Amino acid sequence: MKRIVDITICFVFLLLPLSHFSQSNNQKETITKYFRHLRYNHVSPHVPLKGIHEISKETASKTSHYVFKYANSNKLVEIVNYNYHGKRHHPLATIGAHKIVFNYTDHDVTRIFLDINGNRMTNDRAVYKEVYKFDKKKFIYALDFYDLEDKPMESNWNITKYKWTKTKNMVIEHRYNLKDKLVDISPYFEFGITGIVYRKDGSPKINYNLNEKLEIRENSVGVASYRDTYDNNGNHITYSYHNKKGELTLNPWGYAVAKQEFDEFGYHTMRLQYDENNKLIKKFKYPNIRKISVASPASVEDTLAIKEMSLGYLIALQKLKPELMKRVFHKELAKRTIGYDRDNKKQIIRETSYDQMVSFAESWNQSGTKFPPKPSNNIKILDIYDHIATVKLFSDNWVEYLHLTKTNGQWQIINLLWQDKNSSRYAD
Known part of the structure; x- marks a missing residue:
């Protein structure tokens, strides 16, 4: 099995945006932005948080949203979660807490999570504190989880730390538990060492399952990679599962491709699932959560x-x-x-x-x-x-x-x- 050398995607190593790096937490200037949604991520916490569907302060006061606060024009220091439309929680895609507070040093950024009363709480990964570490070139190479006493702890996916390295074409991810043993990407998806390919805009494109030699391998159900497509608004419109030849294959839930439709405000309207031959097998229509349909009088x-x-x-x-x-x-x-x-x-x-x-x-x-x-x-x-x-x-x-x-x-x-x-x- 040959080493991955033929990926032709023009890859730019993922760096934290410049907004993540500053020598000081001095907030001389604060800029506040409002977004309806977070960009969906089911790949890795290495993928940066990003707000999508930006709205005005006035619009935000009337709808579900997130508040991003920046200090000194470009440094993200706080995210406030006012997303009350009941989005399904996901340890990689949602926050869970009311607020994230970011604190910076020259070599790391710490995230803590607060409830509506300003008390510490866990996020959707079920951890109290996250510490991202980056090198002199600002490449993120580690993430560690901690409890309230600043002791290492495992997430709800049995992970206590992530480690990332970079190759010419991708970011390699290893995950470890408290016993320092390698663990899968999640308890319900069998990917061990993974290789993430990013687009130039920082969105994930392909996530490979790799062996210790960093060669593509299939898991026990024949999946070797999954791939994501986003539209110009940041909506997650397609994800698909492939074998090591790059051919479509069924995932553990019985489909190979999911295509998602969104309205103009970024809310789900439809999800279509297809088999490995691109045959439609399931169709899910989501209710309009922006317009409440009041029940008719009882029959x-x-x-x-x-x-x-x-x-x-x-x-x-x-x-x-x-x-x-x-x-x-x-x-x-x-x-x-x-x-x-x-x-x-x-x-x-x-x-x-x-x-x-x-x-x-x-x-x-x-x-x-x-x-x-x-x-x-x-x-x-x-x-x-x-x-x-x-x-x-x-x-x-x-x-x-x-x-x-x-x-x-x-x-x-x-x-x-x-x-x-x-x-x-x-x-x-």
């Missing part, structure tokens, strides 16, 4: 189903119908009431499980004396919104508030809070 069918399930709970108890009880209650049921602890002489909360309720439906009213001969079961639907509803039940014995949820087309009771109808039983 007659939903209203009747909610009433049926709510009353069904009482009927199951009264008429000994455990199968009905199984149907009306969700298995994650939380049923609670106020009880009394006689030993400690105070009111407490008592809980009843799904299994207990099914058992009660089998035998609790066998004698027929738990309810009047003609029970009074009354219901008032307080509110219905799309897949959730609130109901009030008042029967001969109890007053109850129910939460119902519609999953897989079926309404079920998931929360139930009740007390005895006779309020004199609860002496304050």
